[in-house]
């Protein structure tokens with residue numbers, strides 16, 4: 001009797017299941033758990049060999065992935081890889097039906113199991129017990145126990161214990177599959193994230209260029225105007241100078257004063273002198289204007305330089321941005337900027353903040369011009385200090401944020417504008433700059449009396465970290 005010196009049959013099977021279950025709970029490594037489970041099963045069933053086959057349904061193959069051999073029994077695992085799933089049709093059908101298979105005597109197999117008989121006999125296997133293994137709720141393989149003689153006489157309860165053991169092995173594999181999938185998924189996500197970060201940097205760059213490009217046309221016009229009249233004024237001055245040269249040369253050549261007087265009257269010398277003063281004043285004014293525009297552009301374009309964090313006056317940044325946007329704003333909106341006296345220079349990257357001010361101003365202007373109206377629109381910019389933060393609130397009297405989409409405004413690519421008019425990046429970039437880069441807060445909403453507001457809060461840090469020490 002095979003079990004003579006053992007605990008009663010039922011009990012030892014239950015104990016095996018218990019031990020597999022506890023290794024399942026305490027061990028992490030799939031291979032260790034499965035190998036240990038096979039050893040326990042092989043032992044309790046008094047088998048020569050216990051092994052696990054896993055199916056690859058998509059490839060139509062199966063592999064012997066784990067094996068346990070009783071002392072003196074030779075290993076077979078090496079030759080049992082990549083076998084076709086239809087190698088054991090009779091066997092497979094029974095597994096698909098959810099049955100355990102017990103073949104007490106391989107020699108007695110029915111004719112429809114001829115393929116199985118040939119292979120089993122080739123390995124000198126006389127009896128087999130096979131337990132279906134489920135992976136993610138689907139037949140995923142089987143546990144085979146070779147040379148198990150007595151199984152035919154085991155009670156249904158005993159077979160159920162064995163099935164529980166096979167289920168435990170299946171759930172170990174499933175758990176491990178999931179962990180591996182999760183890890184692969186994590187790696188994929190990480191890669192996608194890196195890619196996204198890179199794309200975002202590129203987009204950020206092109207968004208800067210786009211908003212600057214949009215302003216460039218206006219700026220060009222602003223510069224072109226004074227340049228045009230300085231050029232034509234200079235041509236007039238040259239003509240005046242020519243007339244005066246003739247007069248001076250005549251005087252030097254000893255021309256009579258009376259004749260010189262006639263010459264001066266005919267060329268209208270008095271007017272020439274007065275007009276020259278006006279022309280020079282106008283030219284200087286025009287050149288000053290060009291110089292201002294260039295200075296503003298240079299200050300604004302710090303946005304394209306390396307990150308510059310310094311203690312600086314954000315009001316200057318707002319004025320700068322307003323100057324740059326002046327051409328865009330001047331026909332459609334009036335801007336009322338009220339800088340708070342209590343706002344000190346703060347530690348920030350002014351180039352980046354200018355980008356935020358510009359994005360918000362462009363949005364407000366676009367929102368205002370999207371509605372037909374009699375009068376110009378209105379943008380109010382107010383700054384002040386409260387709760388240890390610098391606040392900057394920008395309100396417009398446009399249609400306001402779309403109420404039902406408010407939560408999406410900071411999403412990259414969210415736009416309600418026509419294709420080609422908005423990329424939907426302005427506010428997401430503003431959010432990144434204010435919240436992530438400046439540890440500030442960015443809030444949006446609609447005013448009680450209509451229109452939108454954007455509320456920027458920046459930390460009130462008035463010195464650089466090194467200056468404090």
Ligand SMILES: Nc1ncnc2c1ncn2[C@@H]1O[C@H](COP(=O)(O)OP(=O)(O)OP(=O)(O)O)[C@@H](O)[C@H]1O
Nearest residue numbers: 363364367400401415416422423424425426427452
């Ligand atoms: N002042 C505002 N008034 C009303 N709606 C606004 C205002 N500012 C933004 N929005 C809404 O928020 C959306 C997102 O703004 P965001 O600046 O991120 O993108 P965009 O202006 O559409 O495109 P981009 O700025 O990239 O050119 C806008 O499409 C618009 O619907």
Ligand SMILES: [Mg+2]
Nearest residue numbers: 359363426427
């Ligand atoms: Mg925008």
